[in-house]
Amino acid sequence: MTAHAIQLERVRLSYSGKAVIETASCTVRKNAVTAVVGPSGSGKSTLLRTLCRMNDRIPGFQVEGQVQVLGRDIYDPGINVYDLRKRVGMVFQKPCVFPKSIVENVLFGLRFHATINGKNFSERAEQALRDVFLWDEVKDRLDDPAHTLSQGQQQRLAMARTLAVDPEILLMDEPTSALDPKSSRAIEDLILSLKDKHTIVLVTHNVDQAERVAEDLICVDDKTICHKPCHPLPGEGTC
Amino acid sequence: MNTRSLFPERGPAFWGTGFTALIASGTIFILFVSLVIESVPVFKTQGVSFLWGTDWFAGEAYGALPMIFGSLMVTAIAVVLVFPFALGSAILTSEFLNGRLRLMVKAAMELLAGVPGIIYGLMGIALLTIWVRDVFGLIDGNTLFTAGLLLAVMVLPTVMTLSEDALRAVPGEFRDTALSLGLTRMEMVLKVVVPQALPGLAGAVFLGLGRAMGETIAVMLVIGGIDRIPQPWFNLFASGQSIPSKIGREAAEALGFDLQWSALIALGLVLFVMVMALSLAGNLLLRRAR
Numbered sequence: 432m433t434a435h436a437i438q439l440e441r442v443r444l445s446y447s448g449k450a451v452i453e454t455a456s457c458t459v460r461k462n463a464v465t466a467v468v469g470p471s472g473s474g475k476s477t478l479l480r481t482l483c484r485m486n487d488r489i490p491g492f493q494v495e496g497q498v499q500v501l502g503r504d505i506y507d508p509g510i511n512v513y514d515l516r517k518r519v520g521m522v523f524q525k526p527c528v529f530p531k532s533i534v535e536n537v538l539f540g541l542r543f544h545a546t547i548n549g550k551n552f553s554e555r556a557e558q559a560l561r562d563v564f565l566w567d568e569v570k571d572r573l574d575d576p577a578h579t580l581s582q583g584q585q586q587r588l589a590m591a592r593t594l595a596v597d598p599e600i601l602l603m604d605e606p607t608s609a610l611d612p613k614s615s616r617a618i619e620d621l622i623l624s625l626k627d628k629h630t631i632v633l634v635t636h637n638v639d640q641a642e643r644v645a646e647d648l649i650c651v652d653d654k655t656i657c658h659k660p661c662h663p664l665p666g667e668g669t670c
Numbered sequence: 671m672n673t674r675s676l677f678p679e680r681g682p683a684f685w686g687t688g689f690t691a692l693i694a695s696g697t698i699f700i701l702f703v704s705l706v707i708e709s710v711p712v713f714k715t716q717g718v719s720f721l722w723g724t725d726w727f728a729g730e731a732y733g734a735l736p737m738i739f740g741s742l743m744v745t746a747i748a749v750v751l752v753f754p755f756a757l758g759s760a761i762l763t764s765e766f767l768n769g770r771l772r773l774m775v776k777a778a779m780e781l782l783a784g785v786p787g788i789i790y791g792l793m794g795i796a797l798l799t800i801w802v803r804d805v806f807g808l809i810d811g812n813t814l815f816t817a818g819l820l821l822a823v824m825v826l827p828t829v830m831t832l833s834e835d836a837l838r839a840v841p842g843e844f845r846d847t848a849l850s851l852g853l854t855r856m857e858m859v860l861k862v863v864v865p866q867a868l869p870g871l872a873g874a875v876f877l878g879l880g881r882a883m884g885e886t887i888a889v890m891l892v893i894g895g896i897d898r899i900p901q902p903w904f905n906l907f908a909s910g911q912s913i914p915s916k917i918g919r920e921a922a923e924a925l926g927f928d929l930q931w932s933a934l935i936a937l938g939l940v941l942f943v944m945v946m947a948l949s950l951a952g953n954l955l956l957r958r959a960r
Contacts, residue, residue: 485850490768513852521850527843529862540851589847596851 436461436600436630437482438499444477447491451477453654455496459647464622464631466641469651475634478651479602482632483519484512501599517544520598524605526585528577533569536577536588540596559595563587563621583614587621600630607640619644702942709936712929720936726897726916728924732933736897738940740814740910741883744893747818747906748882749875752826756878757864757871759826760833765859776831783827791888794820799892808907812894815906820892821882829878836870836956837863869958876952880945886914895919913941 437459444452451474459465467475477486482500486492498505505515528536537556545555556573560566565587569580577588586606593601603622607615622631622644635641641648650657712720712732723733763775798820803811840863848858864871894909897916901908917934924930 483850485846488845488849513854516850517852521846523843523846523850525843527841527847529844529847530866540853543851543853543857593851 434461435459435499436501437632438497440497440499442481442494442496442498444474444481445493445495446489448493450654452651452656455656457649457656457658459630459632459649461630462626462628463647464626464633464645465647465649466645467632467634467649467651468636468638468641471636473651474654475636475651476604478649478656479604479632479634480521482600482602483516483521485521487512517596518598519600519602520593520596521602522586522590522593522604522606525609526582526589528580528585528588531577532574533577533580533588534573537591537595539592544596555595556591559591560588562594562625563591564617564624565591581614583610583617586610586614586618590618590621594625594629598629600632601625603631603633605634605636608636615640705935705939705942709932709939711932712936715929720933721940724899726933728920728927728930732929732936734913734933734937734940736899737911737913737916737937739899739903740893740912741914741941741944743814743906743910744817744821744889744912745879745883747815748821748825749879751819751822752829752878753875755822756826756829756833756874759830760837761859761864763830764834764837765855765863776834779827779831781827783831787824787885787888790820790824791891794888794892802907806907810894810909812892812909813907814893814900814910817889817893817910817912818906820888821885824885824888825878825882828881829874832874832877832956833867833871836867836874839870840866869955873952873954873956873958876948876955880948880952883948884914884941884945886918890915890918913937917941 435458439455439457442452442455443450444455455478467479469475480486481494481498482505484505486494494506500515500519503510505512529539531539534553534556537559538552541552541555545552557566557570560569565584568584569575572579577585580588586609590601590606607618610618619640622633625631633641633645647658716723716732720732720734721738722735723731724735725731725733726736759775763772767775794816799811799816801811802808802813802816802819806815844862844866845858848862849855853861889912893912893915895911895915896909897911900906900910917937920930921934924934
């Protein structure tokens with residue numbers, strides 16, 4: 432059994448023939464936090480979205496090479512993309528809550544996948560909210576509209592909604608960039624607490640944040656990527 | 671003291687554009703006032719019973735209810751028929767077609783929206799009345815249903831393009847979030863995009879209905895032209911009359927006959943208020959959607 436959750440081999444990503452990433456080969460360890468850093472427009476988000484095929488909808492987007500996720504080439508024609516997205520969840524830059532209650536937001540994805548009864552739904556919602564340290568703040572107002580929460584709380588709610596589906600890999604696209612420093616710290620603590628159960632890939636433009644939470648670093652620049660441990664031992668190379 | 675003027679800049683541009691805006695809004699106002707003034711005689715003679723009277727005999731009695739009923743009925747038939755098709759084609763265009771194909775469909779729809787009513791009317795007489803007669807086994811194909819069906823065809827492009835705009839106005843984050851949770855595209859559309867776009871979709875329907883309610887010539891050609899409420903009232907396959915078709919038929923001959931003219935103008939006033947209410951509701955919903 433491989434210790435890698437994700438493995439890229441000579442991957443080229445392009446929009447209508449124009450390369451965003453010319454060549455990428457790297458691995459992501461299981462149950463570790465890997466940060467993807469690089470300047471704006473370098474293709475960090477494109478790379479991340481490739482890992483759960485979120486770019487499929489974009490006309491002209493093309494992937495060459497092999498993208499192995501959880502042991503399978505996810506661009507193989509036989510792959511069920513909806514199952515893949517259940518196993519590889521994604522949290523976006525701007526917290527996006529649906530115009531529903533807090534609890535209905537948490538259960539939104541789960542309701543499409545699980546064949547469990549009502550009581551188990553509320554247990555799953557509670558567990559997901561506990562996982563993101565939001566339970567104590569919202570347990571008395573689960574039926575309130577989700578947009579009444581603060582931005583930081585909404586981002587944690589979005590994470591709870593993704594976690595409720597129980598993905599093995601969690602992709603996060605600059606999840607703290609729209610938040611104040613206090614809420615950002617809360618998300619960072621949350622990321623650290625989740626890595627026991629999940630493999631986390633975090634895109635961030637904040638190198639300090641990457642060093643605080645990540646074990647491994649993937650640097651994206653100049654249409655290519657390189658890979659290094661975040662806290663290198665003496666004698667280990669850097670990018 | 672630092673006071674703020676309501677019109678901070680009063681240059682020639684302000685006066686020029688202000689003048690044209692005044693003319694535009696003043697026209698609507700004058701139109702409304704003249705409708706009210708000209709309809710006073712019929713209300714003086716018959717009181718408000720003009721609105722719920724069921725008989726219309728020129729020179730004797732003027733009752734507007736059959737026409738009001740006819741207008742509401744054909745508009746209701748049109749909305750029931752148009753909504754599923756407009757929504758379906760809007761979903762296909764906004765969510766499943768890409769780039770050029772989407773623009774081509776939109777351009778075709780916008781072209782269709784500009785086809786004159788008389789063309790639809792001729793198509794209605796030549797084809798629709800005959801189909802309705804044969805399919806439903808009627809003696810005459812000129813019915814409220816035929817008029818509603820024709821109106822549905824006429825307003826489909828308008829409702830469809832506005833609905834498509836409403837669907838596309840839903841931010842991409844909602845789509846991304848739904849897909850990232852493992853929903854299929856159809857689940858995403860039905861559970862996330864459509865509910866988010868609902869005010870805009872309703873606005874599209876209301877604006878389309880505004881057009882349907884005011885349509886004269888096409889309806890006049892296929893509605894049958896009989897001033898009565900069908901028996902029973904929900905019998906869609908009876909001939910009827912709508913407000914614009916009534917006015918269209920009688921305006922030329924009524925000019926100069928005081929009370930009949932006034933009664934027709936009063937019908938126009940009723941239609942004006944009904945269409946304004948629909949447009950207002952539609953615009954409010956569209957604004958909320960944006």
